[in-house]
Amino acid sequence: MGLNLTYIAAAFPAIIIALALHEYGHAAMAVKMGDPTPRLQGRLTLNPMAHLDPAGTFFIIMTLLMGFGFGWGKPVQTNPMYYKDFRSGTILVAIAGPAMNLAQAMLAIGVGFLLFLQGAQLPEFAHLFLVVFIIINIVLMVFNLLPVPPLDGGHVMEQVLPWEMREGYRRFGQYGILLLLGLMFLGLLGYIISFFMGIVTFLIQSAFGTDFVRWLFSGL
DSSP states (O other), rough: OOHHHHHHHHHHHHHHHHHHHHHHHHHHHHTTOOOOOHTTOOSSSSOOOGBBBBBHHHHHHHHHHSOOOOOOOOOOOOGGSSSSHHHHHHHHHHHHHHHHHHHHHHHHHHHHHHHHHTTTTHHHHHHHHHHHHHHHHHHHHHTTSSTTTHHHHHHHHHHOOOOHHHHHHHHHHTHHHHHHHHHHHHHHHHHHHHHHHHHHHHHHHHHOOOOHHHHTTTTO
16 A cells, blocks of 8 residues: 555644644643743744654654654653642643643634535645644643553653552552553554544544534544
8 A cells, every 4th residue: 555645744743843832832831830941941832843752753753654643752751840839830840731732722723613514625735734723732732631650641651640559559650661561562552542532433423413523534
């Protein structure tokens, strides 16, 4: 099967933007919580180049050639000791990235719905970019909220656990990457993400109607 160059051309910038704004969300919230580290390191910017990770970008390219596309950005370094409240600050900074992905997805869905109401016939590239941008942001949000270290959900889980359980959870965190790789290898990670994608699709359909969902995903 040949490469779908249109898909690659549309998906690559969609993924880069989604990842960059995810990392910007972490940086902006950390600075808001009183930590100057992201600003001093040049991460408080919307410039995607500041948030790209070489290995993550390479992974995006390789997986795009395989037909889907996924990767990661450069993690934002923070110093929670600057936060007025360590616990709440850590939680807010952790969820800021997934929240930024949710905001991007909602904005794209809103734009898509307005275009749908106007009966717009988008060029193939533009329609593909729109739907991939929505999907990748939802996938990034769901994936990063999994309560597995070192994901954002893992940072949140560590802070909400009782004190006596946190040390054990930190030790478990050493094997978080192995757990994620195991879930991916067994196909369970795909099932988890697909389950939540189904919920999101149902919510979109409930809010905007079946015809809009059909129009939106016709771009794939």
